[in-house]
Amino acid sequence: MKLLDLLFPKKRKRRIIKKTTPITKNKTEIELLRKQAKEYLPNRVKELASSHKFKYNSLRIKNVKTIWGSCSNKNNINLNLNLMKLKPELIDYVILHELCHTIEKNHSQKFWNLLEKHLPDAKKLRKELKKTRF
Numbered sequence: 001m002k003l004l005d006l007l008f009p010k011k012r013k014r015r016i017i018k019k020t021t022p023i024t025k026n027k028t029e030i031e032l033l034r035k036q037a038k039e040y041l042p043n044r045v046k047e048l049a050s051s052h053k054f055k056y057n058s059l060r061i062k063n064v065k066t067i068w069g070s071c072s073n074k075n076n077i078n079l080n081l082n083l084m085k086l087k088p089e090l091i092d093y094v095i096l097h098e099l100c101h102t103i104e105k106n107h108s109q110k111f112w113n114l115l116e117k118h119l120p121d122a123k124k125l126r127k128e129l130k131k132t133r134f
C-alpha cells in the first residue's frame with residue numbers, strides 16, 4: 001500500500017510533464033517556422049517566378065499536415081510553413097512545382113516535362129521529397 005501511494009503521484013506527475021512539454025515546444029516551433037517562412041518564401045517565390053518567367057496571383061503560407069504546396073485555378077499558391085525544415089533545393093522544387101501548375105493544372109506528362117525543363121533535377125528531388133516526413 002505504501003509503495004503504491006508513493007508510486008501513484010509520481011506517475012501522474014510524469015504524465016503531466018509528458019503531455020504539456022511537447023505542446024509548448026510545438027507552438028514555439030510553429031511560430032518560429034512561420035516567421036522564417038514569411039521571411040523566406042515570398043521572396044524566393046518572387047525570385048523563381050521572375051527568373052523562370054511564371055506569373056502567379058497570390059501566395060499564402062499555411063500550416064497543413066498533408067501537402068507541401070498547392071496552386072488554385074486562379075493561380076493562388078499555398079505553401080506549407082514546414083517547408084522551412086527542408087533543404088533549399090527541396091524548397092525550390094516545391095515552389096517550381098507549384099509555379100508550373102500556373103501553366104499546367106494537372107500532373108500530366110506535359111506538366112512533368114515542363115517542370116524538368118525548369119528544374120533538370122526534378123525527378124531526383126521529387127523522390128527525395130517523397131521520403132521526407134512532415
Ligand SMILES: [Zn+2]
Pocket residue numbers: 097101107
Ligand atoms: Zn502538383
